[in-house]
Amino acid sequence: MSYNLLKGKRGIVFGALNDMSIAWKVAERVVEEGAVITLSNTPLAVRMGTTDELAKKLNAKLIPADATNVQDLERVFTESMEALGGKVDFVLHSIGMSPNVRKKRTYDDLDYNMLNTTLDVSAISFHKMLQVAKKLDAIAEGGSVLALTYMAAQRTMVGYNDMADAKAMLESIARSFGYIYGREKGVRVNTISQSPTMTTAGSGVKGIDSLFDFAERMSPLGNASAADCADYCVMMFSDLTRKVTMQNLYHDGGFSSMGMSYRAMQQYIKGIDEFRDEEGNIIYG
Numbered sequence: 530m531s532y533n534l535l536k537g538k539r540g541i542v543f544g545a546l547n548d549m550s551i552a553w554k555v556a557e558r559v560v561e562e563g564a565v566i567t568l569s570n571t572p573l574a575v576r577m578g579t580t581d582e583l584a585k586k587l588n589a590k591l592i593p594a595d596a597t598n599v600q601d602l603e604r605v606f607t608e609s610m611e612a613l614g615g616k617v618d619f620v621l622h623s624i625g626m627s628p629n630v631r632k633k634r635t636y637d638d639l640d641y642n643m644l645n646t647t648l649d650v651s652a653i654s655f656h657k658m659l660q661v662a663k664k665l666d667a668i669a670e671g672g673s674v675l676a677l678t679y680m681a682a683q684r685t686m687v688g689y690n691d692m693a694d695a696k697a698m699l700e701s702i703a704r705s706f707g708y709i710y711g712r713e714k715g716v717r718v719n720t721i722s723q724s725p726t727m728t729t730a731g732s733g734v735k736g737i738d739s740l741f742d743f744a745e746r747m748s749p750l751g752n753a754s755a756a757d758c759a760d761y762c763v764m765m766f767s768d769l770t771r772k773v774t775m776q777n778l779y780h781d782g783g784f785s786s787m788g789m790s791y792r793a794m795q796q797y798i799k800g801i802d803e804f805r806d807e808e809g810n811i812i813y814g
């Protein structure tokens with residue numbers, strides 16, 4: 530159902546790889562709400578993924594770019610303004626990748642070159658995006674910029690590895706840049722902290738199935754899906770949230786405020802004996 534919340538607005542959506550991607554759902558939803566958009570992803574993702582199908586379906590220009598490369602980002606913003614006929618009103622950063630996670634390096638055995646890549650792709654790219662946009666004056670007054678994050682930035686989650694550090698940095702960039710961009714150009718910058726979601730990036734997280742199930746049982750409203758996230762992004766891009774900035778917004782069915790739920794407790798009781806060694810001692814961790 531469309532409320533025409535984004536009628537006449539122009540946007541850029543980074544990170545739609547396939548129809549499971551959160552960015553894919555956001556792109557479909559913002560167009561449904563009346564926006565015109567461009568799409569961007571890495572040249573490799575454009576070749577290997579199905580982003581071009583989405584671009585055709587939504588009548589959106591697809592601009593290949595590595596979000597860690599400043600010149601590429603300049604091209605995305607310049608070509609988007611040309612294609613859309615003016616400054617953009619909203620931007621979605623839906624980008625994350627950790628080579629340490631991919632190569633199964635544990636957090637106490639990180640490869641530091643890989644850590645640099647994790648931080649560059651998953652966090653510093655957001656700063657680069659904001660800095661490029663501001664220098665080009667590419668975002669209209671009252672515009673809204675969002676990045677997607679995860680609660681492992683606040684609380685340790687088994688298996689999330691160096692992505693937790695990247696997300697902490699991403700959220701900090703939203704606050705630091707949000708101050709400057711808000712003060713000087715009236716542009717809002719926020720992060721949405723999303724439930725575990727079954728996507729290509731999500732499935733790289735060790736034990737995602739159990740994490741997904743645990744979060745589902747812990748959250749009074751259940752996990753938020755990619756489609757739910759798209760709805761939240763529409764609201765954040767709309768004029769209904771003009772005074773919301775520099776926030777990390779939890780979109781997780783209540784998970785972040787829970788300690789223990791009835792459902793999780795029942796599951797815990799069933800499985801408690803599995804966490805003892807041969808001598809019957811409890812294994813902590």
Ligand SMILES: NC(=O)c1ccc[n+]([C@@H]2O[C@H](COP(=O)([O-])OP(=O)(O)OC[C@H]3O[C@@H](n4cnc5c(N)ncnc54)[C@H](O)[C@@H]3O)[C@@H](O)[C@H]2O)c1
Nearest residue numbers: 544546550551574596624625677678725726728729730731
């Ligand atoms: N899936 C989850 O459980 C979950 C939960 C909370 C937050 N998030 C965040 O949501 C965002 C989107 O992830 P997703 O789950 O939809 O997975 P996804 O794999 O569909 O999307 C990740 C995207 O990042 C892109 N990307 C990687 N390196 C890039 C680079 N150098 N330049 C430009 N793009 C690059 C990929 O091509 C891909 O399109 C990520 O920031 C992720 O951390 C995901």
